[in-house]
Amino acid sequence: MLINRPPDIPTSEITEESLYTTRREFLLAAGFGAAAVGGLLPFSRTALPWGRGPDDDKLTPFEDIAGYNNFYEFGTGKDDPARNAGTLRTRPWKVEIAGEVATPAAYDLDDLLRGLTPEEHVYRHRCVEAWSMVVPWLGIPLGRLIDRLEPTSRAKYVEFTTLFDPAQMPGQQRGILDWPYVEALRMDEARHPLTLLVTGLYGKPLPNQNGAPLRLVVPWKYGFKGGKSIVRIRLLERQPATTWNIAAPDEYGFYANVNPEVDHPRWSQARERRIGEFFKRKTLPFNGYAPQVASLYAGLDLRKNF
Amino acid sequence: MTRLALVTRVVKPLLYLAATLPCAWIVFALATGRVEGDQVKYIQHVTGTTVLVTLFLTLSVTPLRRATGWNEIIRTRRLIGLTAFWYALLHFVSYVVFDQSLSLADIADDVAKHPWVLVGFASFLLLVPLAVTSTNGWIRRLGGKRWQRLHMLIYPAAVGGVLHYFWLVKKDVRTPLWFAGVLALVFAARLWAARARGRRPARAQGRRRESSPLIRAGEDVA
Numbered sequence: 001m002l003i004n005r006p007p008d009i010p011t012s013e014i015t016e017e018s019l020y021t022t023r024r025e026f027l028l029a030a031g032f033g034a035a036a037v038g039g040l041l042p043f044s045r046t047a048l049p050w051g052r053g054p055d056d057d058k059l060t061p062f063e064d065i066a067g068y069n070n071f072y073e074f075g076t077g078k079d080d081p082a083r084n085a086g087t088l089r090t091r092p093w094k095v096e097i098a099g100e101v102a103t104p105a106a107y108d109l110d111d112l113l114r115g116l117t118p119e120e121h122v123y124r125h126r127c128v129e130a131w132s133m134v135v136p137w138l139g140i141p142l143g144r145l146i147d148r149l150e151p152t153s154r155a156k157y158v159e160f161t162t163l164f165d166p167a168q169m170p171g172q173q174r175g176i177l178d179w180p181y182v183e184a185l186r187m188d189e190a191r192h193p194l195t196l197l198v199t200g201l202y203g204k205p206l207p208n209q210n211g212a213p214l215r216l217v218v219p220w221k222y223g224f225k226g227g228k229s230i231v232r233i234r235l236l237e238r239q240p241a242t243t244w245n246i247a248a249p250d251e252y253g254f255y256a257n258v259n260p261e262v263d264h265p266r267w268s269q270a271r272e273r274r275i276g277e278f279f280k281r282k283t284l285p286f287n288g289y290a291p292q293v294a295s296l297y298a299g300l301d302l303r304k305n306f
Numbered sequence: 307m308t309r310l311a312l313v314t315r316v317v318k319p320l321l322y323l324a325a326t327l328p329c330a331w332i333v334f335a336l337a338t339g340r341v342e343g344d345q346v347k348y349i350q351h352v353t354g355t356t357v358l359v360t361l362f363l364t365l366s367v368t369p370l371r372r373a374t375g376w377n378e379i380i381r382t383r384r385l386i387g388l389t390a391f392w393y394a395l396l397h398f399v400s401y402v403v404f405d406q407s408l409s410l411a412d413i414a415d416d417v418a419k420h421p422w423v424l425v426g427f428a429s430f431l432l433l434v435p436l437a438v439t440s441t442n443g444w445i446r447r448l449g450g451k452r453w454q455r456l457h458m459l460i461y462p463a464a465v466g467g468v469l470h471y472f473w474l475v476k477k478d479v480r481t482p483l484w485f486a487g488v489l490a491l492v493f494a495a496r497l498w499a500a501r502a503r504g505r506r507p508a509r510a511q512g513r514r515r516e517s518s519p520l521i522r523a524g525e526d527v528a
Contacts, residue, residue, distance in 0.1 A: 068343025076478035078343055129476065131344050176478055247477060266473060267420055275343055278404050 057124060060133035064275050066207045070127065071228055072176055073162065073169035074209065080171070081209035087168050088229065090213040099159075099234040102150035109213055116140045116148075118199050123219035126258045126287045130280075132272045137217055138200030143191040146235075151187075155235035158190040159183070160216050160227035169229075181243045183216065183227040184236075184254070188296055194219055194289060197230075220289040222256045253306040257297070258287035262306045313378040321382055325389040328356040329396070346404040353397040354471065358485055360390035361464045362492050369495035372502045384440050387460075391437040398430050422473030429466030432459045464489055 071081040074088075093109040118138045126132045146158065164180035166172040172179045189195060196217045199206055206212040211228025218225050224244050234240075244252035251265055260270045260283040271280040286293050297305075307315075332352050335341050341348045367383040370376075406412045416423050436457055438444070445453050468489055472482040 064342050072477075082342075131347070263419065266422055268416055273344055273346060273404075276345075278346055279407055280405060 057122075057134045058276075059122065059136055060275050062202050065133055065135055065201060066209060068275065069209045070129075070223065071171075071209055071211065073171045073179075073181065073229070075171045076176060082207075084170055085208035085212075087170065088163075088208045088212065089168060090208065090229075093213050093231075095214065095230060096232040096234075097149055098232060099236050100152040100155035101235050102152070112145070113140060113197075113199070116144055120203070121194075121196055121217075123194075123196075123217060124287050125217075125219065125223055126272060126283065128222035128224055128252065128256070128264065128269075130267060130269060130272045130283075131275055132283075132287075133275050135217075136202055137196055137198045138203060138206075139196035139198035139217060141193050142195045142197050142216070143193065145197060145233075146187075146191060149233075149235070151235050154237040156187050157236045157239050158185050158187060159232075159234040159236055159240045160230050161232040161234070162227050163229045163231045177243055178246050180231075181227060182240065183225050183242050184240045185216075185218065185225070186239075186296075187235075189218065189293075192293060192296065194292055198226075220258060220286040220293045222258060224252065225256050255297075255302075255305050257302065257306075258283060259285060259302055259306065261285070262303055309376060310378045313376075313381055317379070318382055318385060321385050321389075325360075325385070325392075328352050328393065346400060349400050349404075350397055353393045353400065354467075356393040357390050357397060358464075358467050358471065360386055360393065361460065361467060362488055364390060365460065365464065365492045365496060369492075369499040372499040388437060388440060391433050394430050394433050398427075422470050425466045425473065426470035429463045429470060432463040432466070436460060436463075461493075 067082050068078045069081040070078070071085070074081040074084040091109075094106050095109050095112050096104075096106045097112070098104045118140055120136055120138055122134060122136045124132060125135050142158075160183050162181035163169065164172060185195065198211070198215050198217045199213060201207065201210055206215065211226070211230075214230045215228040216226045216230065239254060242254060244256075245254055258269075263269050269283055272283045273280050284290070332349055335348070336345055364383055364387040367379060367386065371379050402408060402413060406416065417427050418424070436459055439448060439453065439456060448456065468482065468485050471485060472479060475482055
């Protein structure tokens with residue numbers, strides 16, 4: 001059971017955790033901003049908490065975000081999900097909490113998230129296919145949910161499983177991938193304040209084709225790490241097998257951190273096309289979130305652990 | 307209307323019109339905001355698909371001619387083949403300009419590292435001499451036999467084009483497999499046509515002698 005007491009402080013008065021945990025960067029950014037006002041230094045938005053990028057990181061239009069999707073459960077074409085995802089029923093929605101937690105159980109999604117207020121995070125989204133978007137997600141930092149679940153000391157990984165129901169997800173009628181879709185993170189990655197459980201987009205509930213009603217977003221990793229339409233969250237001691245890694249282990253690693261230095265075996269990852277633009281731009285290490293996340297991988301050979 | 311007039315006055319103008327349609331569609335779709343997501347990829351997908359389809363059609367002219375006895379349709383082949391080349395050029399230019407921002411170093415690096423780029427690049431280069439020597443003057447200069455031998459480069463170009471498509475797909479290779487299947491059928495039809503030609507030479511050759519030398523050059527190299 002989840003304990004839900006009404007908050008005794010209005011949520012509007014609480015400093016957001018992501019702001020709190022990145023307060024130094026925030027102060028730094030504020031300092032840079034003040035300096036810019038004084039005409040001393042150019043204003044750099046890259047230092048802001050949720051990684052708002054340089055000035056040319058304009059929001060991608062909703063039509064593109066909701067019309068150009070990789071969600072093979074609804075077909076492999078980019079416009080298939082928008083066309084076919086109408087068959088998905090997102091309420092009622094059960095999420096099974098399993099593995100190394102105090103009380104494994106299945107929860108109704110609304111109960112699971114009660115009291116966790118979604119907040120807007122604008123993230124760059126980089127697909128492994130070398131295109132990118134800028135998306136105003138509405139979500140809850142995953143770490144807050146994990147705290148509630150009271151993980152045991154053996155919990156080292158978090159696994160996310162997508163719904164398997166070929167009647168609702170026609171793409172699953174063919175064995176294009178090893179269904180159901182499974183993705184996973186290391187516990188420190190899962191608890192990182194940038195990691196989001198997303199329920200909405202552009203201030204509205206998440207469109208089905210974007211992974212409704214609950215999906216994962218890890219902005220410094222390639223998009224395929226973000227499991228969609230999640231029905232099970234399992235905490236594990238050992239690293240689980242993940243879908244794309246099973247499908248092509250030499251092409252898709254467990255980490256899948258955005259890295260312009262390490263090419264996909266068949267294509268370059270050095271540059272990307274921002275949707276809406278014609279020319280490609282340089283891809284940034286960790287998708288531009290290196291200041292926030294690079295320390296997670298200190299000492300790890302990123303060429304081997306791609 | 308004679309069959310020759312039908313081919314030159316009706317079929318060919320229609321083919322000219324058809325050849326502009328994919329390009330016109332791209333412009334229309336982009337201008338009216340019909341393309342969600344990666345617009346350059348869309349350009350490359352439409353032009354690339356057009357190249358494969360028109361290459362297959364080019365290869366199908368001779369079997370179709372043998373099957374129907376309509377020798378006049380050989381007059382459409384250059385037009386179809388050049389359509390393949392122009393769309394391959396558009397495809398190539400969109401890669402060089404939009405994907406690589408005209409950086410020769412980046413292109414060289416991409417071609418060297420990634421087999422699907424290499425195969426696509428090589429297939430395009432193979433089409434260049436075919437387009438250049440597509441004129442009547444070049445057919446005359448090279449002579450039918452040598453021209454024919456040179457134009458056998460269309461076979462590796464077509465195979466390379468399909469392989470290029472196959473390798474770029476992430477997982478769902480159904481569409482590239484369809485293209486490979488159709489190409490295999492076209493090749494089978496050409497084998498059949500070559501044998502059919504050997505079996506009944508008299509009538510066909512007699513007819514061919516009646517036509518002008520240029521047309522004959524065109525027919526000889528069918």
